[in-house]
Amino acid sequence: MLIYILRRVLAGAVLLWISITIIFLMLQLIPGDPAYQILAGDGSDPSPEAVANLREQLGLDRPGPERYISYLVGVVSFDFGNSFVFSTPVESLLGPRLAVTLELALFALIVGTFLGTFIGSLAARAKGIVDTVLSALLSIGISIPVYVVGALLILVFALKLGWFPAGSFEPITGDVAEHFRRIVLPVLALSIPVSSVVGRMARSSMLENIQQDWVRTARSWGLSPNTVFNRHVLRNSMIPVTSVAGLEAGALIGSTVVVERIFNLPGIGSLLIDSVNDRDYPVVQAVVIVVCISFVVLSIAVDVIYGILDPRVRRRAA
Known part of the structure; x- marks a missing residue:
């Protein structure tokens, strides 16, 4: 039974890594500049210098591989950074x-x-x-x-x-x-x-x-x-x-x-819908990752329960 559970956990971890990588790539392809979106939230037309400064503060000017590594480290440590819109840790918005x-x-x-x-x-x-x-x-x-x-x-x-x-x-x-x-x-x-x-x-x-x-x-x-x-x-x-x-x-x-x-x-x-409209990438990433984790955990739990109810499943997996 232990080997059966470990195999399911390992498969779930691989699936989760693929999912969060796809999430990162898809968010990079979304049209629009989050820095410009934030500065233009009141209807004004921000200057290119102001947009560039904000992109630097948010880390959006870094190369893609560097942002991907930081993204993976944040996911593992459950540190999703700060919200672009609220300037507060994403965890404080996501938890309640x-x-x-x-x-x-x-x-x-x-x-x-x-x-x-x-x-x-x-x-x-x-x-x-x-x-x-x-x-x-x-x-x-x-x-x-x-x-x-x-x-x-x-x-x-x-x-x-x-x-x-x-x-x-x-x-x-x-x-x-x-x-x-x-x-x-x-x-x-x-x-x-x-x-x-x-x-x-x-x-x-x-x-x-x-x-x-x-x-x-x-x-x-x-x-x-x-x-x-x-x-x-x-x-x-x-x-x-x-x-x-x-x-x-x-x-x-x-x-x-x-x-x-x-x-x-x-x-x-509701948080996800508002964050997508505001181009608040860290919050969108965090919400979607949490949903993916929930899917993977539920899948593992179902497989384990399935193995408990039907011992033939454990024998075939062993």
Whole structure:
């Protein structure tokens, strides 16, 4: 098991290095001069001397290889430099916003995975009209974009019923109850697509496993239907469900960009959009790198869980 995990970590490290290198190269190809953008932010036309001085202060006048080495060293040490716009360390801007995004994504993943597995299990076992209705609901959940889901939740539960606020954020260090009350709708908006994808996969996998010979053998031994389903069908069906949940966890990081805008939440999605508009390269780099790290870590975690659920995977990798 240890060799299996080490191989996955090494593969993830190589993938991460390739990703951050691509990020660096792509940002260098973006048209526009950040120094000019900063100086012209108030609508003025800065002089070439002022632009050159600011480029020197920001280190933009250094050769590309030198900036790439500094960039890699900063990534390894989690030192992303200072923001071009705010002149403060990027970590001070990224930390609080990252906590908001990760909290939303984590709760949405947990809610979506459990809800999707439950609905998929219910559909697979019930069959008939119940299966048809639940499958239709899962298909609708997949097809509706997350911004439409968020808008509908605001319309129904915030504006019509008044159960939850329509937006804004309350730090957990303040009013804890109000904090969780304000993130209910964003978490639901993110978890509905996740539960739909997970539910369809869970239903399909369980229907396939129910038809296997070892399930009929377990029934012939006199085991109750619930025991057969929970001990044999459900566990074997969780292998593809885990893979899908891992992929959805990565997609959640991207979906939070839209949800944060809809519900006016101070996450990294909003920070990324503002930084791109301002040509604030250090902040853009930091946000995208954090997203890449999240993807890689989630991929490794899914592979490890996959190996725990199915020992054959570990043997093939060994």
